[in-house]
Amino acid sequence: MGGDDSGLESDNFDWNTEDELEIQNYNSSSSCLTLPNGDAVTGSGEASSSAVLANSKVLDHFVSMGFSREMVSKVIQEYGEENEDKLLEELLTYKALESSSRPLQRIEPDPCSSENAGSSWDDFSDTDIFSDDEEIAKTMSENDDTLRSLVKMGYKQVEALIAIERLGPNASLEELVDFIGVAQMAKAEDALLPPQEKLQYNDYAKSNKRRLYDYEVLGRKKPRGCEKKILNEDDEDAEALHLPNPMIGFGVPTESSFITHRRLPEDAIGPPYFYYENVALAPKGVWQTISRFLYDVEPEFVDSKFFCAAARKRGYIHNLPIQNRFPLLPLPPRTIHEAFPLTKKWWPSWDIRTKLNCLQTCIGSAKLTERIRKAVEIYDEDPPESVQKYVLHQCRKWNLVWVGRNKVAPLEPDEVETLLGFPRNHTRGGGISRTDRYKSLGNSFQVDTVAYHLSVLKEMYPNGINLLSLFSGIGGAEVALHRLGIPLKNVVSVEKSEVNRNIVRSWWEQTNQKGNLYDMDDVRELDGDRLEQLMSTFGGFDLIVGGSPCNNLAGSNRVSRDGLEGKESSLFFDYFRILDLVKNMSAKYR
DNA sequence: AGTACCATGAATTCTAAC
DNA sequence: GTTAGAATTCATGGTACT
Numbered sequence: 340m341g342g343d344d345s346g347l348e349s350d351n352f353d354w355n356t357e358d359e360l361e362i363q364n365y366n367s368s369s370s371c372l373t374l375p376n377g378d379a380v381t382g383s384g385e386a387s388s389s390a391v392l393a394n395s396k397v398l399d400h401f402v403s404m405g406f407s408r409e410m411v412s413k414v415i416q417e418y419g420e421e422n423e424d425k426l427l428e429e430l431l432t433y434k435a436l437e438s439s440s441r442p443l444q445r446i447e448p449d450p451c452s453s454e455n456a457g458s459s460w461d462d463f464s465d466t467d468i469f470s471d472d473e474e475i476a477k478t479m480s481e482n483d484d485t486l487r488s489l490v491k492m493g494y495k496q497v498e499a500l501i502a503i504e505r506l507g508p509n510a511s512l513e514e515l516v517d518f519i520g521v522a523q524m525a526k527a528e529d530a531l532l533p534p535q536e537k538l539q540y541n542d543y544a545k546s547n548k549r550r551l552y553d554y555e556v557l558g559r560k561k562p563r564g565c566e567k568k569i570l571n572e573d574d575e576d577a578e579a580l581h582l583p584n585p586m587i588g589f590g591v592p593t594e595s596s597f598i599t600h601r602r603l604p605e606d607a608i609g610p611p612y613f614y615y616e617n618v619a620l621a622p623k624g625v626w627q628t629i630s631r632f633l634y635d636v637e638p639e640f641v642d643s644k645f646f647c648a649a650a651r652k653r654g655y656i657h658n659l660p661i662q663n664r665f666p667l668l669p670l671p672p673r674t675i676h677e678a679f680p681l682t683k684k685w686w687p688s689w690d691i692r693t694k695l696n697c698l699q700t701c702i703g704s705a706k707l708t709e710r711i712r713k714a715v716e717i718y719d720e721d722p723p724e725s726v727q728k729y730v731l732h733q734c735r736k737w738n739l740v741w742v743g744r745n746k747v748a749p750l751e752p753d754e755v756e757t758l759l760g761f762p763r764n765h766t767r768g769g770g771i772s773r774t775d776r777y778k779s780l781g782n783s784f785q786v787d788t789v790a791y792h793l794s795v796l797k798e799m800y801p802n803g804i805n806l807l808s809l810f811s812g813i814g815g816a817e818v819a820l821h822r823l824g825i826p827l828k829n830v831v832s833v834e835k836s837e838v839n840r841n842i843v844r845s846w847w848e849q850t851n852q853k854g855n856l857y858d859m860d861d862v863r864e865l866d867g868d869r870l871e872q873l874m875s876t877f878g879g880f881d882l883i884v885g886g887s888p889c890n891n892l893a894g895s896n897r898v899s900r901d902g903l904e905g906k907e908s909s910l911f912f913d914y915f916r917i918l919d920l921v922k923n924m925s926a927k928y929r
Numbered sequence: 930a931g932t933a934c935c936a937t938g939a940a941t942t943c944t945a946a947c
Numbered sequence: 948g949t950t951a952g953a954a955t956t957c958a959t960g961g962t963a964c965t
Contacts (some may be wrong), residue, residue: 616935618934620934623962650933696932697934700935700936705955707957735932736934772953773954896936897937898937899937
C-alpha cells in the first residue's frame with residue numbers, strides 16, 4: 340500500500356518551502372518551561388542538581404511549583420506520594436490559609452531552599468507587579484479573606500478560586516457558595532450517584548431551576564420573555580444548541596450560506612480573544628455547560644468535511660469577529676478521489692463514499708484488511724450485496740481506502756497529516772511510534788477549519804500576536820496562525836505529552852520562527868502567579884486557544900464516557916479557570 | 930432503521946538488548 | 948535463547964443524531 344501513496348507527493352501545498360532553516364543549537368531537555376534558546380527558565384543547572392539531590396521526585400515537583408520544601412515534606416508525610424491530586428489540594432489549602440494572613444505577599448521562596456523554591460520563573464522580573472497598584476492589591480486582599488472563608492467552610496480552594504474569579508470581587512459569600520454548589524453538581528456529584536439519579540443530574544444541566552440560577556444568582560441578563568420560556572421546559576436551550584444541518588457554523592468558504600453578524604454577551608467581548616474546541620457530538624448537556632462557563636457564547640458547530648476530504652464534527656466557542664473571514668489557500672481537496680487520486684483506479688463502483696469519516700486515534704488492523712481482501716477477491720465481478728454491505732461497513736468504520744485490486748488499507752500517518760492541514764512529516768521522527776502519530780493526529784485540530792476562524796486576526800494584529808495555547812497537542816493553532824501569515828511573537832504552549840511538545844518544538848525551529856516559544860506540561864500548574872509573570876514579560880495575551888480533552892465525551896469511548904466531569908475532560912474547567920484569569924488580568928495591559 | 934463517533938484496556942505479538 | 952518493554956491487535960456499547 341505504501342507504493343500507492345507516491346502519487347500523493349504531487350499535491351501542491353507550498354508552505355514547506357519556507358521551512359528549510361537549519362536547526363539551531365537547541366536544548367530540548369526541559370520538560371517544564373523552556374526558553375527558545377534552550378535555557379530552562381529555572382536556570383536548568385540548578386533545577387537539575389536539585390532533582391539529583393532530592394530523595395523524592397514528587398517533592399521536587401511540588402517545590403518547583405513554588406511550595407516550600409517544608410510544607411511539601413509535611414504533606415507527603417501525611418498523605419504519601421501516590422495521590423498527587425490530593426497533595427496539590429492540601430498544599431493549595433495550606434497556601435491559601437497562609438497567604439490570607441499576609442495578603443500582599445506572593446509565594447515566598449523557602450529561605451532554606453532558595454536555590455529553587457518558587458524561583459522557576461524568577462527570570463521574569465515581577466517584583467513590582469503589584470507594588471504600584473493599590474487597587475488591585477486591595478481587591479486581592481479582599482479576595483483572600485473571602486477565599487479563606489470559603490476554604491474554612493470546607494470548599495476546595497480551586498473551586499473557591501474559580502467562583503471568585505467568575506463572579507468578581509463584589510460577589511457576596513452567598514453567591515459564591517451557590518456558584519460552587521452548581522459547579523460541583525456538574526463536575527463531582529455525578530460520579531457519586533447511582534445511574535438512575537445520574538440521569539436526573541444530567542438533565543438538571545438544562546433544567547428550569549438551573550436556568551433560574553443563571554439569571555438570578557449569577558446576575559446575568561434575562562432574555563426577553565424569560566418568565567414564559569422558563570415555564571416552557573427545555574425548548575430554549577435545545578433550540579439554542581441544536582446541531583445545525585448542514586453543520587457549517589457561521590459559514591464556511593465552500594457554501595453560500597453565511598451568518599455575518601452575531602451579538603456576543605458583554606462579558607465575552609475581547610480582547611483578549613479566546614477559541615475553545617471540542618467534539619460536537621458530546622453527551623447531552625455538555626455543550627450547554629461549556630457555553631455557560633464560557634460567558635454564554637453560542638457554540639459554532641462546524642464539520643471539517645467542508646474544508647477537507649474527511650469529516651470532523653466539532654464545536655467551537657470563541658469571541659472572534661465572524662466578518663471577513665478567509666480560508667487558507669490553496670483550498671484542500673474535498674473528496675477522497677481528489678485527495679487520493681491513485682485510489683480511483685481500484686475504487687469499486689459500489690463503494691459510494693466520497694468523504695472519509697472522522698480521523699480517529701486508532702486505525703484498522705492488517706488482519707482486517709486481509710479479511711476484506713479474501714472476502715472480495717473470490718468474486719470475478721461485484722460481490723453480492725451482503726458482502727458489499729460488510730465491506731462498506733468496515734471501510735466506513737475504519738476509514739479504509741482502496742489501494743490495490745481487492746485491497747483496502749488504512750491511511751498512512753502522512754496522509755492524515757495532509758488531510759488535517761499539517762505539513763507532511765509534521766509528526767514524524769523524534770522517536771515517535773507510528774501508533775502514537777495516529778494518536779496525536781487523531782486528537783488534533785483540522786488546521787484549515789481553525790485557520791478560517793482565526794483569519795480575522797490577521798488585519799487586527801499585523802505585527803503578530805501573543806498566544807496562550809492550552810492542550811496544544813501537535814500545535815494545530817500554531818500551524819494555523821503561521822499558515823495565515825500571522826507572526827507569532829510569544830507563544831506559551833501547554834501540553835502534557837512530551838512527544839507532542841517535541842513535535843511543536845521541531846516545527847517551531849524548522850519554520851524559522853522569530854518569536855519565542857515557551858512550553859509547559861500541565862495546565863494545572865499554570866496559576867495566577869505564573870500567568871502574571873508571563874504577561875508582565877510580554878504584555879499580555881492576544882489569543883487563548885484550547886481544545887480540552889474529549890476522552891470522556893467522545894462517542895468512541897466504550898469505557899468512560901462520563902461527560903465533562905470525567906477524569907480527562909474535566910480539564911475543561913482549567914481552560915475556563917486560566918481564560919478567566921487572563922481576562923481579568925488583561926485590563927492592566929490594554 | 931441506519932449511521933457515526935479526537936477511545937480504552939487486556940491480550941498478543943514484535944523488538945532489541947543481554 | 949531469554950526477557951523486558953514497546954507496539955499492535957482485538958473486543959468492547961451506547962448515545963445522539965439523520
